[in-house]
Amino acid sequence: MPAPLTILIANRATRTFGYGFVAVLLGIYLKLLGGDDAIIVASLGISLASGAALNILVGYFGDRFGRRHAMAGFGALMAASGGLLAVAPRFTVALVALLLGATSPTGTEVSPFLSVEQSIVAEVAPEGKRTRAFAAYNLLGALGAAAGALASGIPTLLAGGVPTTADPLRPMFLLYAGLGTLAAFLSLALPASVEVAPRSNRIPLSVRSRGRVKRMSALFGLDSFGGGFVLQSFVAFWFYRMYPESGSVLPLIFFVAGVLSALSFIAAARLGERFGLLETMVFTHIPSSLLLIAVPIVPGFLPALGAYLARMALSQMDVPTRQAYLAGIVGREERTAANAATNTARNLAQSIGPFSSGALVSALSLSVPFFVGGGLKIVYDLAVFSTFRKIKPETL
Structure with a gap:
């Protein structure tokens, strides 16, 4: 495995470990700080919207500013977010930390790290093994998130029961700040070879790539809106x-759930190489969306848990295949801009979801978002297959 890829994977696993426990604890922490249910659900979109704004900056300036320096800056934002959350005395102060765009309510990446890293992974992967490189990158990231989710139980263990105040959770956000600092140093440890040749002007997408990226961004946005x-x-x-x-x-x-997602990346790489990237994206995603809809329908905690875990065993198979597919339909020097465009569309659309979800929770019930989210994802699957089925990536 090339040295840059090793550092990238270590960096991603470091960050996703933090994302893993923050995703489990964030809503509960905001509730313990005095937030209302519907407002808490809506507020989860703040970090996503800020992350989308940062992705726009990456698309314009990421390669010119320097990939390593940009990633180190994002690590610093992650550290600042964790520090603010750790000391927040009330709900409104915690919202300021979310505005920095470096706190993940998804358990996965929401910051601009992804746009830069995906470009580097595509370039340092061995020839013909791009999908497997993305699978390894996502696999270790998912295992980091799974370990982080398990670590979210530390406050409960130390408190001798489920915390009833915010204080037992505060040290976890300090840990998150430390992980952001480590991510910044790992970014600076990348070799100079990951940088592209300096240019005074932004590299525009070709006419062909621009059309593809626009369509892909719109469809990825639909998927993320549902998510x-x-x-x-x-x-x-x-x-x-x-x-x-x-x-x-x-x-x-x-x-x-995180371990199941991680294992699915291994299967996704093999399925993508055998049946095609787009086919793997779509025909594993539709069953996962149906299982998502089933979560609030099935009676009782254990059946709901079973439906959710089954969904998680399938839902992330489209991630490495999607990343490899996009890298294969645009040129090398276009990848950072293409990744920034699609990730911005994803983050912007995803940020609208929690606000819409909060409105549904307020007007109807806490379970309605499962139906809307699952339905939108199925529409995306059908649309992306119909739109891109004739466009083949250059290499896997």
């Missing part, structure tokens, strides 16, 4: 509110 209704922080909060008995086992639940 915004059911962020991992929301799902953890839903179990916490609907099944209070789940409070003590939430860390284990999301650890198992």
Whole structure:
């Protein structure tokens, strides 16, 4: 494995470990700081919207500013977010930390790290092994998130039960700040070879790539809008509110979900090489969306948990295949801009989801977002297959 890829994977696993426990604890922490259910759900979109704004800056300036320096800056934002959350005396102050765009309510990447890293992974991957490189990158990231989800149980263990105040959770956000600092140093440890040749002007997308990226961005945005209704922080909060008995086992639940997601990346790489990237993206994603819709329908905690875990075993198979597919339909020097464009569309659309979800929760019930989110994702699957089925990536 090339040295840059090793550092990238270590960096991603470091960050996703933090994302893993923050995603489980964030909604509960905001509730303990005095937030209302619907407002908490809506507020999860703040970090996503800020992350989308940062992605726009990456698309214009990322390669010119320097990939390593940009990533180090994002690590510093992650550290600042964790520090602010750790000392927040009330709900409104915690919202300021979310505005920095470096706190993930999804359990996965929301910051501009992804746009830069995806470009580097595509370049340092061995020839013909791009999908496997993305699978390894996402696999270790998912395992980091799973370990982080398990670590979210530390406050419960130390408190001798599910915390009833915010204070037992504060040290976890200090840990998150430390992980952001480590991510910044790992970014600076990357070799100079990951940088592209300096240019005074932004590299524009070719006419062909621009059309592809526009269509892909719109469709990825639709998928992420649906995902915004059911962020991992929301799902953890839903179990916490609907099944209070789940409070003590939430860390284990999301650890198992993370491991299942990680294992799915291995299968996704092989399926993508055998059946095609687009086919793997679509035909694993539709069943996962149906299982998502089933979560609030099935009766009782254990059946709901079973549907959710089955969904998580399938839902992330489209991630490495999607990343490899996009890298294969644009040129090398276009990848950072293409990744920034699609990730910005994803983040912007996903950020709208929690606000819409909060409105649905306020008007109807806490379970409605599962139906809307799952339905939108199925529409995306059908649309992306219809739009891109004739466009083949250059290499896998």
